[in-house]
Amino acid sequence: MQQPVEFVELRWRGRPVRIELQRVLPAHARPDAPLLVFLHEGLGSLAMWRDFPAALCDAAGVHGLVYSRPGYGRSTPRHPDERWDVDFMHRQAHEVLPALLAALHLDGTRRPLWLLGHSDGGSIALLHAARYPKQVSGLVVMAPHLYVEPKALHAIEQSLLDFEFTNLRGRLARHHADVDSAFRGWNDIWLHGPFMRWNIEREIEGITCPLLAMQGIDDEYGTLDQIHAIARRLPQTRLVEIPRCGHSPHRDQPARVIDEVARFLAVHASAGQPQHQPTA
Numbered sequence: 001m002q003q004p005v006e007f008v009e010l011r012w013r014g015r016p017v018r019i020e021l022q023r024v025l026p027a028h029a030r031p032d033a034p035l036l037v038f039l040h041e042g043l044g045s046l047a048m049w050r051d052f053p054a055a056l057c058d059a060a061g062v063h064g065l066v067y068s069r070p071g072y073g074r075s076t077p078r079h080p081d082e083r084w085d086v087d088f089m090h091r092q093a094h095e096v097l098p099a100l101l102a103a104l105h106l107d108g109t110r111r112p113l114w115l116l117g118h119s120d121g122g123s124i125a126l127l128h129a130a131r132y133p134k135q136v137s138g139l140v141v142m143a144p145h146l147y148v149e150p151k152a153l154h155a156i157e158q159s160l161l162d163f164e165f166t167n168l169r170g171r172l173a174r175h176h177a178d179v180d181s182a183f184r185g186w187n188d189i190w191l192h193g194p195f196m197r198w199n200i201e202r203e204i205e206g207i208t209c210p211l212l213a214m215q216g217i218d219d220e221y222g223t224l225d226q227i228h229a230i231a232r233r234l235p236q237t238r239l240v241e242i243p244r245c246g247h248s249p250h251r252d253q254p255a256r257v258i259d260e261v262a263r264f265l266a267v268h269a270s271a272g273q274p275q276h277q278p279t280a
Contacts, residue, residue, distance in 0.1 A: 001024060001025060001026055001027065001054055001057075001058065002022060002023075002024055002053075002054050003022060003023040003024070003025060004022070005020060005021070005022045005046065005074075006020075006021055006022070006023075007019065007020055007021070007074075008021060008100065008103050008104065009103075010096070010099045010100060010103055011099075012070065012095060012096055012099060016076075017070050017075070017076045017096075018075060018076045019067055019068065019069075019070070019075050019076075019096075019100055020045075020046050020067060020068040020073045020074040020075045021046065021065060021066065021067035021068075021100075022046055022053075022065075022066045022067070023063070023064065023065055023066075024053050024054050024057045024063060024064030024065070024066065025063055025064075026054075026057050026058045026061065026062075026063070028058075028061060029057070029061045029062055029063055030061070032111065033061060033062045033063055033112075034062045034063070034111075034112035034113070034114050034137065034138075034265065034269045035062065035063045035064070035065060035106065035111060035112070035113050035114065036053075036056070036057060036060070036062050036063065036064050036065070036114045036115075036116055036140075036265075037064075037065045037067075037097075037101075037113065037114070037115050037116065038053050038064060038065065038066040038067075038116050038117075038121075039069075039097075039115060039116065039117035039118070039121030039122070039124050039125050040068070040069070040072070040118060040120075040121045041118045041119035041120055041121055041248070042119055042120040042186040042190070043159075043172060043182060043183065043186055044072065044118065044119075044121065044175075045068040045072045045073030045074075045175045045176055045182070046066050046067060046068045046073045046074075047068075047073060047174075047175045048073075048175045049066055049250075052250045052251075052254060052258075053066050055254070055258060056116075056257075056258050056261055056262070059258050059259075059262045060258075060261060060262040060265045060266070062114070062265060062269070065104075065106075067100065069092055069096060070096060071084075071178075071181050071182060071185045072176060072181075072182045073175065073176055073177065073182075074176075074177045077177065077178035077181035077182075078178075078181040078184075078185050082185075083188065083189075084185050084186075084188070084189045085189070086189070086192070086194055086195050086197075086198055088185075088189055089120060089123050089124050089127060089200075090127055092124045093123075093124045093125075093126075093127035093128040093131065094127065094128070094131055097124065097128050098128075098132070101113075101135075107135075108132070108134070108135030108136055108137065109134055109135065112137040112138075112269055113135060113136055113137055114136070114137055114138040114139065114140065114265070114269065115128065115129060115136060115138075115139050115140070116139075116140040116141075116142075116261070117139075117140070117141050117142070117144065118141075118142045118143060118248065118249075118250065119142070119143050119144065119145065119221065119247065119248075120145065120186070122141035122142055122143060122144025122145070123141075123144050123145045123146070123200060125139055125140075125141055125144070126139065126141060126144060126146075126200065126203075126204045126207065126230075127200060127203060127204070129204075129206075129207045129209060130203055130204050130205070130206040130207050131206070133206055133207065133208045133209070136207075136209050137209055137210075137269065138209050138210045138211070138212075138264075138265070138268055138269060139207065139209055139210070139211045139212070140211075140212045140214070140261050140264065141211070141212070141213050141214070141227075141230070142214045142215070142248075142249045142250060142257070143214070143215050143216065143219055143221065143222060143226070143247050143248070143249065144213070144226060144227070144230070145221075145222060145226060146199065146200055146201050146204070146226055146229045146230065147198065147199040147200070147201060147226075147229075148190075148195065148196050148197075148198055148199075149222055149223060149225075149226075151220070151221065151222055151223060152190070152221045152222050153190070153191070153196075155220050155221045155247075156187060156190045156191060156221075157191065159187065160187050160191070163183055163187070169183070201229055201233060202233075204230065204233060204234065205233050205234070207234055208236075209236075210236055210238075210264070210267075210268040211230065211234055211236055211237045211238070212237075212238050212240065212260065212261065212264045213227040213230050213231065213237050213238070213239055213240070214227070214239075214240040214241075214242060214249050214257065214260065215227045215240075215241060215242065215249070216241075216242050216244075216245030216246045216247060216248075216249050216252060216253070217241055217242060217243050217244075217245060218243075218244070218245060218246050219245075219246055219247045220246055220247055221247045222247075224241060227239055227241075238264065240260050242256055242257075
């Protein structure tokens with residue numbers, strides 16, 4: 001079901017970049033079933049999804065693609081002198097993800113392509129779907145960021161202290177070949193002064209596909225207004241607020257998340273035909 005981890009070479013920012021990826025192919029999924037692409041959080045990687053992609057794809061009868069973005073997991077790490085800018089999520093959505101899909105010969109106009117993103121990955125999924133509406137048949141976002149909240153900054157400041165003075169570095173090092181690349185790239189830009197004005201609320205208005213937005217009621221990185229802001233601008237959004245759940249719904253409440261996503265896919269995903277029309 002979960003295939004061996006593999007690597008694909010891309011060119012990004014004028015240099016070769018190696019992307020770590022893994023395909024999920026449930027035995028009972030139809031050959032033309034939708035492909036669900038998993039986009040990890042700001043400190044995530046392929047390995048940190050653990051068995052969630054396999055369990056979800058098996059329950060929903062879809063294929064999966066999981067990968068580590070540049071700087072994370074066993075993908076090419078950041079260069080020591082490389083500092084991400086305010087547009088780092090835009091670059092992932094508009095440059096890296098399209099290049100990866102092209103390298104794998106995946107075309108959302110020929111086969112239903114869905115995106116599932118968590119946290120920063122949710123923001124990247126929204127940005128990609130807004131830029132390429134004909135390529136994306138559906139979206140699932142968990143605890144995405146649309147703008148910067150004081151609550152998020154407080155949690156990210158605390159994560160810096162944890163990285164320097166607790167065992168967080170060691171825990172992350174199990175999932176990243178270069179743990180400083182992963183942590184510093186994410187933490188430095190989120191705490192960079194100009195990033196405080198980052199906001200993608202208006203940019204997501206180009207999204208036309210069905211959208212499921214989930215967030216834990218006890219999310220330590222953001223308020224529920226993050227997903228409510230999506231629904232205010234995109235009326236086809238289905239909102240799910242999950243009790244007894246923090247910033248990572250797929251870890252805190254995996255059964256609830258799998259059930260919600262599988263049911264949403266069953267309603268909106270056609271195995272043979274991409275969908276691009278808004279759904280009320």
